[in-house]
């Protein structure tokens with residue numbers, strides 16, 4: 001399997017799919033294409049040859065492309081049922097999917113005001129954004145409510161690390177870079193997340209990227 005992704009510093013959807021592959025020890029070849037911001041640059045040309053939408057991540061199996069992080073994760077969960085990418089309990093699995101869908105289609109304030117930028121110190125900007133935007137504060141309040149789940153279930157949202165944690169890992173990166181205020185329960189969850197070896201590896205590799213966009 002070939003996984004096409006973009007810059008590790010910035011690309012949160014790429015991070016989600018990559019984390020699921022790496023954490024669950026799924027064999028894949030990584031192809032990282034640098035974002036160039038050009039409508040007809042190398043990034044778009046390369047990616048559009050596999051995905052007409054022109055976005056990453058894309059998983060390619062024998063010339064067959066699967067795009068969109070959610071579709072990729074569902075495919076992987078089907079291909080490797082023994083690896084338990086989702087919670088085993090039916091209702092917990094449904095809840096985990098609800099949370100991923102909520103992440104996938106929601107949190108627009110958090111996503112637009114605070115784009116992922118791993119290792120950047122954006123705390124001053126984060127403080128201003130926090131004061132100016134009630135919708136950002138609302139998004140964070142909902143995130144904190146979700147992260148409280150880990151208190152009842154163990155270290156992660158559903159006991160052991162699942163696709164749901166991979167979907168929220170980029171939010172942890174944003175909270176850290178922008179220094180957004182969070183309660184102690186959220187900090188405990190964030191500490192667990194950054195210690196997951198696959199996540200630590202992504203963060204370390206993001207640091208090595210020299211390019212800025």
Ligand SMILES: N[C@@H](CCC(=O)N[C@@H](CS)C(=O)NCC(=O)O)C(=O)O
Nearest residue numbers: 011012013014055056057068069070
């Ligand atoms: N819903 C999609 C979102 C994919 C997406 O927006 N990818 C962004 C980077 S995180 C991208 O490829 N942007 C490049 C561009 O728009 O030119 C998913 O879950 O995979």
